[in-house]
Amino acid sequence: MTMSDSLVLVNTVDGITTVTLNQPDRRNSLSMSMLEALSGALNQLAEDENTRVVVLTAAGPVFCAGHDLKEIREQFDQTDAQQRLFQLCSKVMQQIIGLSQPVIAKVKGVATAAGCQLVASCDLAIATTSSRFATPGVNIGLFCSTPMVALSRNVSRKHAMEMLLTGNMISAERAEQTGLINRVVDDAALDETVHSLATTIAGKSSHTLKIGKEAFYHQLEMGLAEAYDYTSNVMAENLDAVDAQEGICAFLEKRKPDWRGH
Known part of the structure; x- marks a missing residue:
């Protein structure tokens, strides 16, 4: 660009x-x-x-x-x-x-x-x-x-x-x-x-970065309990992503992850 x-x-x-x-x-x-x-x-x-x-x-x-x-x-x-x-x-x-x-x-x-x-x-x-x-x-x-x-x-x-x-x-x-x-x-x-x-x-997953940045700013405006509820849901949804599952498998298999951006 x-x-x-x-x-x-x-x-x-x-x-x-x-x-x-x-x-x-x-x-x-x-x-x-x-x-x-x-x-x-x-x-x-x-x-x-x-x-x-x-x-x-x-x-x-x-x-x-x-x-x-x-x-x-x-x-x-x-x-x-x-x-x-x-x-x-x-x-x-x-x-x-x-x-x-x-x-x-x-x-x-x-x-x-x-x-x-x-x-x-x-x-x-x-x-x-x-x-x-x-x-x-x-x-x-x-x-x-x-x-x-x-x-x-x-x-x-x-x-x-x-x-x-x-x-x-x-x-x-x-x-x-x-x-x-x-x-x-x-x-x-x-x-x-x-x-x-x-x-x-x-070099990180663009999908993961997007999820994390959005969650970071959202939780800043919340109370402690609400922030933990919100981020728990974010992590559970994040775990469904292809990149999260690829990253975990790559770590356990001691190889470089192949990020797909979703």
Whole structure:
């Protein structure tokens, strides 16, 4: 799968699809047009059976600076336009979670406000030592309320509140400590680290990954007893799948499984 919207580039190699935010001159800000392009790419990926893992990255020195404040300023008196912008942004974040494929954020540079939200919305995130993260809306009088949703579901309550209330930038090392990202690597090691992780995941049953990702996010919103009831049913249904039975047989027979994707 290869697609170019100029704002978002999409390329698939060996089941790994890289989605690149491609407006470095605007710091890859999530303008209405960027969000529309990203949403369109995610819609296509949702139907793409050849994609097993998605890597979300960005061109240039900034991963994503959040919303385009110049665009927002032009819409100060257009409440409907403002609502459409934030609703579309929220839709894109939910599209990422709703994808059957795991999504890895590959971060180099700054990710602030809705850009930080984008990282938090991905299933996994790898960042370079030079990367920085912030939800600085409070500094300009616009609290990062929608970024807060993703942030507060990834890091502890007090760490999230500190970022939201101070607007301060945190280092990649601090982001790893709080759970916002999985790992920090040197700039030179970013490509290989992400590719290795993506390749490992791509080697699993796509059907199993789909079941597991969906169940993970569903059970997070449940009480303990309800979560166990739900996941018990998920596992029983999963066991009926061809790939589950093949995987168990392959393990017992000490051979490599032949995944069928169902």
